[in-house]
Amino acid sequence: SAVISQKPSRDICQRGTSLTIQCQVDSQVTMMFWYRQQPGQSLTLIATANQGSEATYESGFVIDKFPISRPNLTFSTLTVSNMSPEDSSIYLCSGMYPSEWGYTFGSGTRLTVV
Amino acid sequence: DQQVKQNSPSLSVQEGRISILNCDYTNSMFDYFLWYKKYPAEGPTFLISISSIKDKNEDGRFTVFLNKSAKHLSLHIVPSQPGDSAVYFCAASATNFGNEKLTFGTGTRLTIIP
Numbered sequence: 001s002a003v004i005s006q007k008p009s010r011d012i013c014q015r016g017t018s019l020t021i022q023c024q025v026d027s028q029v030t031m032m033f034w035y036r037q038q039p040g041q042s043l044t045l046i047a048t049a050n051q052g053s054e055a056t057y058e059s060g061f062v063i064d065k066f067p068i069s070r071p072n073l074t075f076s077t078l079t080v081s082n083m084s085p086e087d088s089s090i091y092l093c094s095g096m097y098p099s100e101w102g103y104t105f106g107s108g109t110r111l112t113v114v
Numbered sequence: 115d116q117q118v119k120q121n122s123p124s125l126s127v128q129e130g131r132i133s134i135l136n137c138d139y140t141n142s143m144f145d146y147f148l149w150y151k152k153y154p155a156e157g158p159t160f161l162i163s164i165s166s167i168k169d170k171n172e173d174g175r176f177t178v179f180l181n182k183s184a185k186h187l188s189l190h191i192v193p194s195q196p197g198d199s200a201v202y203f204c205a206a207s208a209t210n211f212g213n214e215k216l217t218f219g220t221g222t223r224l225t226i227i228p
Binding site for chain 2: 009031045058103106108
């Protein structure tokens with residue numbers, strides 16, 4: 001089955017700083033996504049990471065706050081900018097593979113902002 | 115607007131018995147449904163999926179049932195095992211409409227009692 005590597009697995013950051021999360025997949029995917037899971041909540045889609053172009057953001061999420069890059073088919077980064085305690089969440093990378101309809105997720109990045 | 119709902123936040127089942135997790139949706143364009151299992155500090159793991167052209171899909175101990183007219187799906191786990199204790203999310207997408215992004219339910223915490 002597909003494997004997605006995500007790092008860091010966790011971090012504690014000061015408010016006002018930024019954190020970049022990396023996501024690496026082990027084979028070519030057709031689509032990559034970034035999700036957020038706030039404490040006690042469901043998974044919410046932040047954006048679809050598009051290769052070589054700007055990400056497609058969902059309502060309520062903007063590029064200035066969550067810049068995303070996807071320089072090639074198998075790698076993407078999500079930056080959480082100018083962090084506040086409200087950004088404390090688990091951030092998850094996901095890939096959709098052409099050979100299976102089960103989207104695969106990374107293990108997540110648990111972010112705490114203090 | 116919660117398009118995918120899991121009305122039971124928690125469920126406890128005796129080991130060896132059947133676990134039934136329920137999910138309701140409101141968007142009639144959803145045509146593909148998935149169930150995920152999530153342990154703390156890990157990303158969601160794909161369990162089973164079903165297309166809207168079917169009403170049942172089975173994989174080992176896991177069976178998913180889809181009732182399109184009621185916009186309802188359920189996951190049956192038989193027999194339940196202690197390792198099944200986790201949070202279960204249902205998710206949906208509108209793939210035939212070119213929308214592959216997943217919309218998740220709020221999750222049900224399943225506890226299997228030995």
